[in-house]
Amino acid sequence: MSSNITLYTWPTPNGIKASITLEELGLPYKVEGIDISSNRQKEEWFLKINPNGRIPAILDGSQRVFESGAVMQYLVEKYDTDRKISYAPGTPEHVEQTSWLMFQMGGLGPMQGQANHFRLFAGVRSDYGIKRYTDETKRLFSVLESRLKDSPYLAGSKYTIADIANFSWVRAAPITIEIDLSEFPSLNKWVDNIEQRAAVQKGVDVPQTGRTQEQKAELFRNLRAKVDALDNSDKH
Structure with missing residues (x-):
């Protein structure tokens, strides 16, 4: 399945919600690490992707999606056509x-x-x-x-x-x-x-941060x- 997704994230409980979803769907994606201890998520360029200055967020082409639950819902609504990790709306x-x-x-x-x-x-x-x-x-x-x-x-x-x-x-x-x-x-x-x-x-x-x-x-x-x-x- 083709996609043009960039994931902006860090391996926190909220961050891995998005990466696990992408991995479960088998979608190709690029990763931009946002080390939240450095406050990179507050930089002006990132606030254009997520005005709330939090990870995770994605760009799918020109479409931004922020807030982890919204990212998960967007990914299954658009890409989980086989309902691998979601149920059909209306059920x-x-x-x-x-x-x-x-x-x-x-x-x-x-x-x-x-x-x-x-x-x-x-x-x-x-x-x-x-x-x-x-x-x-x-x-x-x-x-x-x-x-x-x-x-x-x-x-x-x-x-x-x-x-x-x-x-x-x-x-x-x-x-x-x-x-x-x-x-x-x-x-x-x-x-x-x-x-x-x-x-x-x-x-x-x-x-990957290299930490065991x-x-x-x-x-x-x-x-x-x-x-x-x-x-x-x-x-x-």
């Missing part, structure tokens, strides 16, 4: 697919993102912030657990972009905010199964230790 399964995609975008991503901020990046330690957002992330994991007890995938019997979106965040939790997925056995099994997919193994490492999983884990250990050494703002 009950498509409604379910959209619902779980929005669950990730409106719930899991923002809440786990805040847990990441308070546990890894905040300039002042806040026990309240850490507990508030980690507990909410676990609650959302329990919602996924409940669904996956009854269904092999979130939208139904088939793996879709709804699974990709939620998987990309859930898989990160053990090494970022130390959530033990064994507390959620159905969710844990679902993560393990998705991890085995060849397209996923390629997509989680786009662009252990090096990533060490980075997050150091970030947590730095936050732990800070004064607790809750005491002030």
Whole structure:
């Protein structure tokens, strides 16, 4: 299948949602690495692609698409004619697919993102912030657990972009905010199964940074230790 796609991304939970989708569809694409630690995503040239200054975004020819969920929906609507990772619009399964995609975008991503901020990046330690957002992330994991007890995938019997979106965040939790997925056995099994997919193994490492999983884990250990050494703002 021909395409003229450039993916602007970094291997974050949101970033890999787009790269996994592209890999699953077998689409050729170019990669422009946007190291978010350098604030490249705030440069004027990139704001013309995504006015919000966030990754991922794509250009498909002259068509820009920004926000990870919109990128995923655009790609399957235009290119997934065989419905490999999506359901046809108008079907009950498509409604379910959209619902779980929005669950990730409106719930899991923002809440786990805040847990990441308070546990890894905040300039002042806040026990309240850490507990508030980690507990909410676990609650959302329990919602996924409940669904996956009854269904092999979130939208139904088939793996879709709804699974990709939620998987990309859930898989990160053990090494970022130390959530033990064994507390959620159905969710844990679902993560393990998705991890085995060849397209996923390629997509989680786009662009390649050269860091091993252990090096990533060490980075997050150091970030947590730095936050732990800070004064607790809750005491002030």
